[in-house]
Amino acid sequence: MAAALSAEATGVSRILLVERTNQLGGVLPQCIHRGFGRGYFGEDLTGPEYAERFIRRIVQSHIRVLTRTTVLQLNRDQTALFSGSAGLTQVSFTRCILASGCRERSIGSLPVWGTRPAGIFTAGAAQKLVNLGHYHLGSEIVILGSGDIGQIMARQFVQAGARVVAMIEQKAVLGGLARNQRECIRAYQIPVILRATIDEILGDRRISGVTVRHLDTGYTQRLECDTLVTALGLIPEQELTDPLRQAHGLPDWLSLCGNCAYIHEIVDSVTTQAEKLGATCGQGESI
Ligand SMILES: Cc1cc2nc3c(=O)[nH]c(=O)nc-3n(C[C@H](O)[C@H](O)[C@H](O)COP(=O)(O)OP(=O)(O)OC[C@H]3O[C@@H](n4cnc5c(N)ncnc54)[C@H](O)[C@@H]3O)c2cc1C
Known part of the structure; x- marks a missing residue:
């Protein structure tokens, strides 16, 4: 969410946010304890409260959101295959930010x-x-x-x-x-x-x-x-990148973000990293 909002703020007009579960926020909705946002907001929030601040901004933005939709494949020709309520869908993009979190x-x-x-x-x-x-x-x-x-x-x-x-x-x-x-x-x-x-x-x-x-x-x-x-x-969830890895790393249109890139101890650093990444997206891109 932070990467998408930051990309929109830099002028990217076509942004699609794809989420496997039925709600946005990743692991935050299940983290009902306090301890989130001390760095980023200077407040001691619960996970759901932290997520809600970004969800509200997403709702007010022009970012298109697909929940209950799983990204099955990222392809070298800059297309992605999704599985969701409409069945299988293929979309093309110029830039992809993968923020798929981690597994235990x-x-x-x-x-x-x-x-x-x-x-x-x-x-x-x-x-x-x-x-x-x-x-x-x-x-x-x-x-x-x-x-x-x-x-x-x-x-x-x-x-x-x-x-x-x-x-x-x-x-x-x-x-x-x-x-x-x-x-x-x-x-x-x-x-x-x-x-x-x-x-x-x-x-x-x-x-x-x-x-x-x-x-x-x-x-x-x-x-x-x-x-x-x-x-x-925790282990970064990078399975979607396996077919894309080349001798010199990942293609330049793909960036990893949050726990998918490396394990972050606190959510504030995920947000900050995501915002920096979103700001590197250029006008005219679709992400
Ligand atoms: C249990 C727990 C407690 C924590 N406690 C604190 C704390 O007290 N304070 C603090 O600051 N930080 C805490 N953290 C850390 C912080 O919450 C996380 O590091 C941060 O929220 C991770 O964000 P993320 O976006 O990288 O990943 P996630 O929140 O895991 O989000 C990844 C999202 O990607 C989706 N996804 C994955 N694969 C696909 C796919 N193929 N297609 C579509 N969608 C997909 C997942 O469904 C998920 O919604 C805690 C983390 C955990 C796990």
Whole structure:
């Protein structure tokens, strides 16, 4: 949204914003905690409030928006293939800004023994299910990894009456922003086990516990839980660029923006980067 608005402000007259889900804002609508916009707006907003400020400007602009529409392909001839309510559509453009966000590293990427029973979620998926779906995920939660989303969810689980049994981190220090360590982990006295990992998932239909291995001593311990949440890091979502990559990188008509380019810790820096990129678009371009 920030890139599109900035491109419009530089005089680009034909802009199409394509979004897979039914609403604009990316991950922001599911982030109901405060902490957004301290840098950009000088205010402490929730994710939905931050998104709303841009959605309002988009609605007042001449930017065309297609929601419930997935970009399936970006082609070398500067066309894109969409799938949406009208079926498959091909459009051509002069410039493309890809702002497809990121995906979460899952438990499947780790060498963990055991079955894959119900009750295992990535932190972002847990956040979406709880905040947008209003689901109750579990009562005894183990969190593997100490990324920001895991820390934010740890606090939210405790606020909702669940017990966070432990946050387990392989490094000697917690990950994430200092403010999340302070406001989510220390303020809510979440037990943290550093220099440790999970070797095995226990349980048949539903997870019943995990085996934790301490990396320095090799000592293992069993923790009982009914839910495992993973906060193992984010990976830029760049799949659409795979067929376009050349020996010297990406074609000059394509720019990557936000978490799709690299993982940003805060949304303010996504917005600033997007605005700079939008301002590089020239008059007469269609993006
Ligand atoms: C759980 C969580 C908590 C956070 N907490 C904070 C915080 O407290 N404070 C803060 O400042 N920042 C926070 N951040 C960081 C910040 O919110 C994000 O970095 C920022 O919102 C990412 O914006 P983005 O546009 O790069 O990606 P996203 O918000 O992920 O948006 C990408 C969009 O692209 C769409 N898309 C992807 N592929 C396609 C396709 N093929 N076709 C069509 N559409 C597609 C997706 O549906 C999505 O809407 C948090 C992030 C997360 C995930």
